[in-house]
Amino acid sequence: MDVMPKWADVVLVPVVSLLLAMVISALVILGIGEDPWAALKLMVQGSFGSTYGWGYTLFYATNFIFTGLAFAVASHASMFNIGAEGQATLGGLGVALVCLMLPWPHWTLALPAAMVGGALFGAAWAFLPAWLAAKRGSHIVITTIMFNFIGAAVLNYMLVNVMRPAGSMDPASAKFPDGSNLPSLHDILAIVGIPFSKSAPANLAFIIALIACLLVWLLIWRTRFGFELRAYGKSESAAVYAGISPTKIIVIAMLISGGLAGMMAVNNVMGEAERLVLNSVEGAGFIGIAVALMGRNHPLGILISAILFGFLYQGGAELALWMSIPRELIVVIQGLVILFTGALDNMVRMPIEKIFLAIRRSKQAAGE
Amino acid sequence: MKDLADTSGQPPGAAPNAPPAIELRGISKAFGPVQANKDISLSVAKGAIHGIIGENGAGKSTLMSILYGFYKADRGEILINGQVTQIPDSQAAIAAGIGMVFQHFKLVENFTVLENVVLGAEEGALLRTTMSNARKHLTEIAEEYEMNVDPDAVIEEIGVGQQQRVEILKSLYRNAEILILDEPTGVLTPAEADHLFRILRGLRDEGKTIILITHKLREIMDVTDTVSVMRRGQMTATVKTAETSPEELAELMVGRKVLLRVDKKPAQPGATVLKVEDLRVVDEDKVQRLKGVSLEVRAGEILGIAGVAGNGQSELLNVLGGITRATGSVQINGQEIDLTGKYSDGRSRRERSIAHVPEDRQRAGLIMDFAAWENMVFGYQWDPALNKGWLMDNAGIKAETEGKMERFDVRPPNPQLAAKSFSGGNQQKIVLAREIERNPDLLLVGQPTRGVDIGAIEFIHQQIINLRDAGKAILLVSVELDEIMGLSDRIAVMFDGQIMGERLPGETNEGELGLLMAGVTNGGST
Numbered sequence: 001m002d003v004m005p006k007w008a009d010v011v012l013v014p015v016v017s018l019l020l021a022m023v024i025s026a027l028v029i030l031g032i033g034e035d036p037w038a039a040l041k042l043m044v045q046g047s048f049g050s051t052y053g054w055g056y057t058l059f060y061a062t063n064f065i066f067t068g069l070a071f072a073v074a075s076h077a078s079m080f081n082i083g084a085e086g087q088a089t090l091g092g093l094g095v096a097l098v099c100l101m102l103p104w105p106h107w108t109l110a111l112p113a114a115m116v117g118g119a120l121f122g123a124a125w126a127f128l129p130a131w132l133a134a135k136r137g138s139h140i141v142i143t144t145i146m147f148n149f150i151g152a153a154v155l156n157y158m159l160v161n162v163m164r165p166a167g168s169m170d171p172a173s174a175k176f177p178d179g180s181n182l183p184s185l186h187d188i189l190a191i192v193g194i195p196f197s198k199s200a201p202a203n204l205a206f207i208i209a210l211i212a213c214l215l216v217w218l219l220i221w222r223t224r225f226g227f228e229l230r231a232y233g234k235s236e237s238a239a240v241y242a243g244i245s246p247t248k249i250i251v252i253a254m255l256i257s258g259g260l261a262g263m264m265a266v267n268n269v270m271g272e273a274e275r276l277v278l279n280s281v282e283g284a285g286f287i288g289i290a291v292a293l294m295g296r297n298h299p300l301g302i303l304i305s306a307i308l309f310g311f312l313y314q315g316g317a318e319l320a321l322w323m324s325i326p327r328e329l330i331v332v333i334q335g336l337v338i339l340f341t342g343a344l345d346n347m348v349r350m351p352i353e354k355i356f357l358a359i360r361r362s363k364q365a366a367g368e
Numbered sequence: 369m370k371d372l373a374d375t376s377g378q379p380p381g382a383a384p385n386a387p388p389a390i391e392l393r394g395i396s397k398a399f400g401p402v403q404a405n406k407d408i409s410l411s412v413a414k415g416a417i418h419g420i421i422g423e424n425g426a427g428k429s430t431l432m433s434i435l436y437g438f439y440k441a442d443r444g445e446i447l448i449n450g451q452v453t454q455i456p457d458s459q460a461a462i463a464a465g466i467g468m469v470f471q472h473f474k475l476v477e478n479f480t481v482l483e484n485v486v487l488g489a490e491e492g493a494l495l496r497t498t499m500s501n502a503r504k505h506l507t508e509i510a511e512e513y514e515m516n517v518d519p520d521a522v523i524e525e526i527g528v529g530q531q532q533r534v535e536i537l538k539s540l541y542r543n544a545e546i547l548i549l550d551e552p553t554g555v556l557t558p559a560e561a562d563h564l565f566r567i568l569r570g571l572r573d574e575g576k577t578i579i580l581i582t583h584k585l586r587e588i589m590d591v592t593d594t595v596s597v598m599r600r601g602q603m604t605a606t607v608k609t610a611e612t613s614p615e616e617l618a619e620l621m622v623g624r625k626v627l628l629r630v631d632k633k634p635a636q637p638g639a640t641v642l643k644v645e646d647l648r649v650v651d652e653d654k655v656q657r658l659k660g661v662s663l664e665v666r667a668g669e670i671l672g673i674a675g676v677a678g679n680g681q682s683e684l685l686n687v688l689g690g691i692t693r694a695t696g697s698v699q700i701n702g703q704e705i706d707l708t709g710k711y712s713d714g715r716s717r718r719e720r721s722i723a724h725v726p727e728d729r730q731r732a733g734l735i736m737d738f739a740a741w742e743n744m745v746f747g748y749q750w751d752p753a754l755n756k757g758w759l760m761d762n763a764g765i766k767a768e769t770e771g772k773m774e775r776f777d778v779r780p781p782n783p784q785l786a787a788k789s790f791s792g793g794n795q796q797k798i799v800l801a802r803e804i805e806r807n808p809d810l811l812l813v814g815q816p817t818r819g820v821d822i823g824a825i826e827f828i829h830q831q832i833i834n835l836r837d838a839g840k841a842i843l844l845v846s847v848e849l850d851e852i853m854g855l856s857d858r859i860a861v862m863f864d865g866q867i868m869g870e871r872l873p874g875e876t877n878e879g880e881l882g883l884l885m886a887g888v889t890n891g892g893s894t
Contacts, residue, residue, distance in 0.1 A: 222759045224749045231746065234735045240691055241724070241732035242747035243714025361398075 004356050010301070014294055014341055017348045018308075021340035025333040034325055042322055043315025053314060055185060055200020059272065060284075061310030062202070063088075065209040066264035067288025068306055069216050070122075070257045072297040074140075076220055077253035078233040083129060083144025084261040085285025086151030087122040091262025092269040093155060094121025096163070096173050096276035104179035111182065111204070114270050115263055122262015123255040125151060130254030134247040140254075148285070159278060173276040182271045205267035212260065213299035219256070229253055261285060293342040305341070312337060387450025389414040389546055389577035390435070395444035397430055404430040406601040408444070412546075412594075417568060417578045419588040419609070422598030423621055423821035424792050428581050431598070432548050436468045437461040448546075467539025471551040473531050475523045481534050482506060482519040485541050502541070509540050513570050528678075529560035536567065547571065548579045553587060557676045558849065558882035565591045583822075585614040586850075597621055622823045632833045635857035638667035640702075641810050641841035642688070647696035649683045649865075657683040658694065659865040665810065665841040670832070672856025672873075673845045675885050680865035681845040682727055685814045688843070689724035690714035691732075701809060718747060723803035725796075727814030727845065733799040734787040741769040741783035744802050776801035777827060793824030800828060804835055811835055814845045829855060849878055863887040 004012075026036035047057040067084040074081035098117035104110035129143035156171070163173040185202040189195070220226040232239040232249040239246060264284060269276055287309055294308075295301025316330035340348070388411040397405040405427045412418040422428050433439045435446065437455040446453050448464045455461050461468070475484050482499065485506055491498045506519055515533045523531060532552060539547055549568075553561040568578055568591060580592060588595050589609060596606040597620040605620050619625055642665040649658040658680050665671045673681050686692035690713045698705050700720050706712045717724070726732035734743050745754050745765050754761055769783040776797045778790070787795055796816065803811060813832060817825045832855060836842055846852050852859055853873050861868045861884035868884040883889075 218759070222762070224755060224760055227742070227749045227760060231735050231738070234737050235731065237728075237731045238733070238735050238746070241689065241714055241726055242749075243690055243716065243718065245713065 004353055008352060008356065010296060013345065013349050013352060014305070016352065017294075017340040017345065018337065020348065021333075021337045024340075025336050028329065028332060028336075029325065032325065032329065034323060039319055039323060039325065042318055043311070046318025046322075047311045047314035050197065051195065052197035052200050053318075055197045055202040056314040056317070057307065057310040058185065058202040058206050059200065059267070059310070060313040061306040062206045062209045062267040062271075063264050063281075063284040064287050064291045064306035064309050065213065065302060066267070067261055067285050068291035068295060068302040069212055069288075069299065070259075070261035070264075071288050071292040072295070072299070072302060073216060073220070073229075073260065074253055074257035075292060075297050076226075076233045077229045077249055078236075079130075079133070079250060079253055079257070080141050081126065081129075081144055081254060081257045082141060082286070082289060083126060083147050083151075083258070084264075084288045085281055085283070086144070086148035087125045087258040087261035088264040088281045088285050089148075089151040089155050090125040091118035091122035092265035092276055092280050093158060094118045094262060095265040095269045096176070099176040099180040099270060100163075100174060103177050106179055107182050107204075110180035110270075111266070114180065115208070115266055118262040118265040118269075119259035120262070122265075123259040125262070126254040126258025127251070130251045130258075133254075134250040152279070155276075156278065159276065163276065171278050175275045176270065180270065181274055182266075184271075201272040203267065203271035205271045208263070208266060210303070212263070213303050216260070217299040225252070261288070287338075290338040290342040293345065309334075309337075386414055387447070388412055389416075389449060390579070391447040391450070392431075392435070393445050393447070395431065395434060395441045395446075397434060397439060397441050403601050405434070405441070408598075408601075408603045410596055410603060410606070412577055412579060414449070414577050415572055415575050416593045417572050417580060417591055419580045419582065419592035419595040420598060421582060421585070421588050421595060421617060421621060423583065423823070424819050425821070426598040426621070427601040428598055429550065430601075432468070432550060432579070432581060435461070436466060436548065462542050462544070465543060465545035467536075467542060467544030467547050469532065469535040469539065469547065469549045469552060471554060473535055475531060475534060477524040478522060480520050480522055481517050481526075481537075484523060484534055485519075485538050489542055506537060506541060509537060513540070513567060513574070515567055527560075528555045528676075529557075529563065532556070532564065533567070536571075544576075546577045546579070548581070550581045551583070552580070553582070553584065554847070555677055557885050558878060559886055561587070585617055588617065589614060599623060618822060622821070624823070630829050630833065630854040632855075633837070635669040635836065637669040637857070638839060640664050640666050641700065642843065643697075643699040643702075644684075644688075645697040645699075647684070647687060647694055647698065649680075649687060649692055649694045651683075657865050658687070660696070661862075661865070661867055663860055663867060665843050667809075667841050668836060668839045669857040670836050670842040670844055670855055672852040672859045673843065673862055674849060674852045674859055674881055675845075675847070675862035677847045679862045679885075681862050682814070683865075684862070685724070685727065685812050685843075685845055688717070688722065688810075688812050689726065690717040690722075714747060715750060718806075721806075721809040722812065723806050723808035723810070724812040725799050725803050725814060725816060727818070729795055729799050734795060736788040737786055739784050739786055740773065740778070740790070740798055741766045743787050743798055744769040744772055744783070746802065748802075748806065772801040772805055773798075775805075776831070791821070792819040793821045793828075796820050796828060797824065800831055804831060807838075808840065810841045810843065812843050812845075815847065816844070817846075817848070817851060849881060852881075853878070861885055 029036040029039050047053045067088060070084045071081055094117035095114045098114045099110060125147060129140055129147055132138035132143055133140045159171040159173065164171060165174045182204045185206065186196045186198045188204060220230065228244045229249055231242065232244055232246060236246060268280055273280060291302055291305045291309055294305040312334050316334060319325045319330055320327045390412045392408055392410040395405050395408040408431060420428050430439065434441045435455065437457040437460050440456065446455060453464050455464060476487065482503060486498055486502045503519055510516060515537060517530055517533050552564060556564060572578055582588060592609045594606060595609050597604050597617060599621055645662045647658050647661040651657050661684060663671065675681050683692055687694040687707065688698065693712055694707045696707065698707060700722065705720060706716065730736060735746060748754060749760065754765055766783050770781065773781040773783065778794050778797045778801065787798065790798065816828050816832065820828065832842060844855055856873055858870055859873055860870045861881055863885060864887060868887065868889055871881065
C-alpha cells in the first residue's frame with residue numbers, strides 16, 4: 001500500500017521543496033543586504049506582470065518543456081539521458097540547415113521541415129550513445145556527457161568554418177530567410193483579439209510544445225510501445241521474459257528523447273534568434289533534467305515545472321536588471337530550486353511520509 | 369483438545385529450573401499499517417531444537433530479525449538465559465551468543481572457507497596470527513561437530529551443502545550458543561538435508577539451542593522437539609512435536625482444514641505437444657548448463673522436472689520460454705521452433721501458444737510497480753485483441769482483468785492495485801490467470817507455489833490440473849519434491865544439466881528420486 005495519498009506525492013512534496021528553496025534563497029538575499037520580499041515581488045512582476053514578461057517566461061518554458069520531455073521519455077526506460085544539451089545543440093544545426101537550404105516561401109512549409117530537421121539531428125546525436133548502451137553496455141550517462149562536449153565542438157566548427165557568411169567576424173550563421181520566420185505569440189493571439197507584447201520572443205513553438213506534451217502522454221501511457229518502454233524501465237528481466245527486446249527499447253526511447261531535445265531548436269533558433277549562434281541552448285538541456293524530476297516525468301508536471309523555471313529565468317533577469325543583486329546570485333537561486341526539487345527530493349519526502357504514517361496510525365488507534 | 373495457545377510449556381529435556389535460552393515477552397512490530405508481529409511471547413529451552421512454522425508473511429522472519437538486531441521491536445523484551453538483553457544490532461546479537469544462518473548465504477564467493485569464517489572477527493590489523501589461530505580453532509570446532517570442510521577451499525567451488533556448513537561454522541566460531549536457521553533446506557537435496565539435520569541434532573546434544581524456521585511440515589516433524597506456529601503476526605500455538613501431526617500444524621497455520629494431497633484423476637495423454645531433443649545451453653562464462661536434454665510432453669499430461677535448484681531446470685524453462693538461446697531441436701505440435709534467431713524471443717513463443725509461468729514472478733513474471741490490469745496483459749500487449757488501432761484498449765483490459773481476478777480468486781480484486789501490493793500467493797494467481805486464460809497448448813510452470821501460502825497452494829495446484837484435464841501439455845519445474853510427486857503424471861529428474869531418468873510417481877519414492885537428484889544412477893529403468 002502506498003504510504004501517501006497521490007495528491008501529497010504529486011503536489012505537496014514539490015511545493016514544500018519549492019518553499020524550502022525559497023526560504024534559503026531569501027536568507028541568501030538577506031545576507032547581501034537586499035530585501036527578499038521586494039525581490040520576490042519584482043520577480044513575479046517581471047515574469048507574470050505584463051504580457052512582455054509572460055512572453056519571456058513562456059519562451060524559456062518552451063525550451064524546458066522540450067528538454068524536460070526528452071529527459072522523461074528516456075527516464076521511463078530507465079535511461080538517464082543527460083545529453084539533451086548536446087542533442088538540442090545538434091537540433092539547432094539541423095533546424096538551421098533546413099532553414100538556410102531553401103528560400104522558404106512561407107513558415108507553414110518551413111516549420112514541418114525544420115521540425116523534422118531538428119528532430120533528426122537531435123535523434124542522430126542520441127543514437128550512438130543509445131547503440132553503445134544497448135550493444136556494448138556503455139553507460140549512457142558517460143556517453144551522453146561526452147556527446148555534449150562533442151556537440152558543442154561540432155557546432156563551433158560548423159559555425160566558424162562552414163556556415164559563417166563570408167566577411168562576417170561573428171561565429172554565427174546567416175540570418176534565416178523571412179519565409180521561415182515563425183509567428184510570435186503576439187501574431188497568434190491577435191487572431192483571437194488578445195493583445196500580447198510584440199517584442200517578447202514567445203512564438204508558435206510554445207503551441208508545438210503543448211502538443212508534444214499530449215503526444216508524449218499518449219505514447220507513454222496509451223500505446224503498446226509505451227507499455228513496453230515502461231515495463232523495460234521497471235524491470236529488464238521481466239521485459240526479456242515478456243519478449244520485449246531491450247535493444248529496441250533503448251534505441252527507440254533514446255531516439256525519441258533526442259528528437260524531442262532537438263525540436264527545442266524550433267523555439268530558440270527558428271522562433272527567436274532566426275539564425276544559429278554559438279551556445280544557443282544556454283543550459284536548457286540540463287534544466288530539463290530538473291524540470292522532469294520536479295514534474296515526476298509526467299507531461300503535465302513537466303509543463304507546470306517548465307513554466308516555474310521559465311519564471312525563475314525571466315524573474316532572475318529582471319532582478320539583475322533592477323536590483324543590485326549580481327547575476328551570479330540569480331544562478332545560485334536557480335541552483336537552489338534545482339537542488340531542492342530535483343536532487344533533494346527524498347529529504348522532503350521522508351518526513352512527509354512519516355507524518356502521513358503517524359496520522360494513519362493515530363487514526364487506526366482511534367478506530368480500535 | 370489440549371490448550372494449543374499455551375506458550376509457556378517446557379520443552380522436553382530442559383532442566384526444570386534452568387532459565388530458557390531465549391524468552392520473548394510481548395514482542396510487537398509494525399511496518400506502517402502492517403502489524404508484522406503482534407504481542408508475541410515465546411520461550412525456547414536450552415538444548416532444544418525449536419521449530420517456527422508459518423505461511424509467508426506470517427511474521428517469522430520479522431521475529432527473527434528482531435532477535436538478531438535487524439529491526440527494533442515497537443514493544444516487548446528479549447531475555448537471553450533469563451537476562452533482559454537489548455539487541456540494537458547484529459553485533460549485540462553475536463555478543464549475546466546468537467548466530468544466524470540466512471536463507472541466502474552471506475559468504476564472499478571468492479574467499480576461502482577460512483577467510484569467510486574470520487571475516488569480521490579479525491583479531492588485529494594484520495591477518496597472519498588471526499589466520500593461524502583461526503585455522504586451529506576452526507579445525508577443532510569442525511571435528512567436534514563432525515562438519516568436515518576444507519578450510520582452504522574457495523566458496524564458489526564447493527557445494528551449497530558445504531557452504532551452509534561454513535555459515536554454521538561462522539556462527540560457532542563466534543561462540544554462538546543459539547543458532548537460528550532460516551529455511552535452511554531450500555537449496556539442499558534430501559540427502560544433504562538429512563546430513564544437516566544430523567549436524568543439528570549433534571549441536572543440540574552438545575547443549576546448543578537451535579531455532580529452525582521453515583514452511584515445510586515434514587522437516588518440523590523430523591527434527592524439532594517443540595514447534596511454534598505463527599499466523600498473521602501472531603503466535604497461535606506452541607506444541608511438542610511428538611504430540612502433534614502435520615495435518616494439525618497445517619490447520620493451525622492456515623486457520624482452516626487443508627488438503628495436503630492433490631486430488632486428481634489419471635492422465636489421459638494425447639498427441640505429443642512438446643518434443644525436445646539434445647538441447648544444449650552454454651552460458652556467458654562458457655559453462656555448459658544444459659548438456660543434451662531430450663524429453664517429450666503430451667497433451668493432457670504433466671511432466672514434472674525434479675532436481676535441486678541450479679541443475680539446469682531454469683535454463684530449460686528459459687529456452688522454451690524464449691529467454692535463453694540454445695542449440696538442439698524443439699518441436700511444438702510437430703513444428704520446429706527457432707532457438708537462436710529472430711523468432712527465439714518470448715513473444716514468438718507466445719504466438720506459438722506456449723505460456724510461461726516463470727520461476728521468479730517478482731523479477732520476471734510481473735512488473736511489481738505496474739497495476740494488476742497492466743500485469744494481466746504483460747507479454748501479450750501486442751495482441752490485436754487488446755489494442756484499438758494505435759492505442760491499447762485500456763478500458764477493455766481493465767474490464768477483462770476484473771473477470772480474471774474473480775475466476776482466480778485474486779484478493780483484493782482491485783485491478784488498479786500495483787502488483788507489489790498483493791501477497792505472494794495472489795501475485796502468483798495473477799500470473800497464472802494471465803497465462804492459463806490464454807488457453808495455451810503448452811504451459812511452462814516454474815516453482816508454482818514458491819513463497820505462496822498453504823491456502824493458495826491448493827488452489828494453484830487445482831488450476832494446473834484443470835488445464836491438464838482440458839487436454840493441454842504442462843511442463844512443471846519445482847524443487848519441492850512433494851509438489852512434483854503430487855502433481856506430475858511422469859517425473860524426470862535433472863542433475864548437472866542432464867536428465868538422469870524418468871519415473872512414474874506411483875512407482876518411485878523420495879529416496880530413489882533423491883539419489884537421482886544427487887546424480888547417482890543405478891542403471892534402473894526409465
